[in-house]
Amino acid sequence: MNSTLPTIDEKNPLYCPAITASKYLSSLRRQNKRRKSTRQENQPPKDRLISSFARVLDKALQEDDDESLGELSQSEHKSVATSSTLPAWNLSTSFEHRSTAAKKVPLRAPLKRKRSRSSFSDLDGSAKHMRSISIQESSFEISVRHERLQFFLPKPQYSPFVLPKKPSPKATLVEELKAKITSLEDELYGPPVGTESPRGLKPLIDRFDSLMPGISLRERLSKLPDLSHQAITDFLGENGLLNVRVLTFLRTSEIWRLVMTDSMSDEDGLNLSGKEVFSVFSKPHSFLFLTELSFSGTRVQDADIVHIHHLPRLVTLLLNNTGIGNEGVFNLVALKRSLLQLSIATNPHIDDDAIPALVLLSKLFFLTILDTSIDMPGIRRLAKTIYDERRIIDIEIPSECDRYIDNIAHQYLLHPTPPLIENPSIVPELSVSALKRNLAAHAACNPAVVAAGTKPELALRLKTLLETRKADLLVREMMSGGDEAAGRA
Numbered sequence: 001m002n003s004t005l006p007t008i009d010e011k012n013p014l015y016c017p018a019i020t021a022s023k024y025l026s027s028l029r030r031q032n033k034r035r036k037s038t039r040q041e042n043q044p045p046k047d048r049l050i051s052s053f054a055r056v057l058d059k060a061l062q063e064d065d066d067e068s069l070g071e072l073s074q075s076e077h078k079s080v081a082t083s084s085t086l087p088a089w090n091l092s093t094s095f096e097h098r099s100t101a102a103k104k105v106p107l108r109a110p111l112k113r114k115r116s117r118s119s120f121s122d123l124d125g126s127a128k129h130m131r132s133i134s135i136q137e138s139s140f141e142i143s144v145r146h147e148r149l150q151f152f153l154p155k156p157q158y159s160p161f162v163l164p165k166k167p168s169p170k171a172t173l174v175e176e177l178k179a180k181i182t183s184l185e186d187e188l189y190g191p192p193v194g195t196e197s198p199r200g201l202k203p204l205i206d207r208f209d210s211l212m213p214g215i216s217l218r219e220r221l222s223k224l225p226d227l228s229h230q231a232i233t234d235f236l237g238e239n240g241l242l243n244v245r246v247l248t249f250l251r252t253s254e255i256w257r258l259v260m261t262d263s264m265s266d267e268d269g270l271n272l273s274g275k276e277v278f279s280v281f282s283k284p285h286s287f288l289f290l291t292e293l294s295f296s297g298t299r300v301q302d303a304d305i306v307h308i309h310h311l312p313r314l315v316t317l318l319l320n321n322t323g324i325g326n327e328g329v330f331n332l333v334a335l336k337r338s339l340l341q342l343s344i345a346t347n348p349h350i351d352d353d354a355i356p357a358l359v360l361l362s363k364l365f366f367l368t369i370l371d372t373s374i375d376m377p378g379i380r381r382l383a384k385t386i387y388d389e390r391r392i393i394d395i396e397i398p399s400e401c402d403r404y405i406d407n408i409a410h411q412y413l414l415h416p417t418p419p420l421i422e423n424p425s426i427v428p429e430l431s432v433s434a435l436k437r438n439l440a441a442h443a444a445c446n447p448a449v450v451a452a453g454t455k456p457e458l459a460l461r462l463k464t465l466l467e468t469r470k471a472d473l474l475v476r477e478m479m480s481g482g483d484e485a486a487g488r489a
Helices: 021-038 045-064 069-074 076-083 091-104 169-189 198-211 217-222 229-238 244-250 274-281 302-307 326-335 352-360 376-388 399-406 424-429 432-443 455-480
Strands: 257-259 292-294 316-318 341-343 366-368 394-396
Touching: 198 217, 198 229, 198 244, 217 229, 229 244, 229 257, 244 274, 274 302, 302 326, 326 352, 352 376, 376 399, 376 455, 399 455, 424 455, 432 455
Parallel strands: 257 292, 292 316, 316 341, 341 366, 366 394
Antiparallel strands: none
């Protein structure tokens, strides 16, 4: 391969020869090796220039790396990178020699670039390995314009790499005060719920949908026939969705009924946050219009009743099967001004000691104590208070007490006639024979009654029996709702 000096295309500074740099340098090395072996002294100027260039190249390559020249010639990128470290040599001499040597050695014909058959544009530059053929010199004029690169927008909206500007201390203080005022207003008066108009209900439904995503709550609530705050609350309660966040938004609304059974159900121990709803009831200005509240079938502690005992308009309270005891019943005394209906059924921890608290709920007209541990002594005390205060109440007592009242005719003589007495207060005035005669009449109905003994024993036994008969008749009157006071002396 005949090597030639690099040619310069003044009209195309980006011109590159058609041969690669590695092939050109390999050709120089082969010619240098041949000239070293012959040791010819009278070399033409061209050969001397080539030899000097090759020697400089070999020296620089040996200093940079001990690898063989053959390995360097195989990698074009390595040879180009190494050649950039060579010392500068006289380019003007090479240009002059090129002009003189070009007369002796014919240069190969330059390659011509291909033109498009359809059109030609002066803006198309020359090919990578082709020398330019200038048609119009003005089309190849190069103008240099320096522009600064901008990697970000002049005013970026947000970037994690752009630190936000620190507000002034005064602005920060104002924002903190506004945030505190807003939190205090929400804590005191609750978040704004809006009116029950379509415009006011839409933001509320959207907020609930964002609080509980993934259940299509917006579409389900929109299908309700009568859309209102109460209708939304009933739907959420039936589906067990009355959690703390939902109740927080509803606590200042004008809802009057709230059923927490499905939302607070234990679900085999999985509903861990169900008990946290009581804290919402204790916040100020919460559920001021609530009249019906149900916790039936949920687990309620006695201390939890404290969170609801201040509700000003609560009329109906259902606490059946909640596990409360006597302490929980006493915590209900604070509701005596408004409470009219109360259910504490199926709570076996409630016994006769809770009767004083139930007596204080003076406005009750319905009470159910089914399946509690309250027995006849407690029922008799409750019935006496109701009779003395002329109350009218519909009461459901435990089944055992109910059976006892149905069978009181087998406990004693239900309707004694003279000379038998009904009033226990005149028992001390009776003689021994009169005491035995009265006890014998009652023993005919109940064989457990003993008509023998000393006078004090007979008097105490008869007095206790007559007092029990009088209280039982009051219980029967309380259960039947009659107007006459049976057993009056």
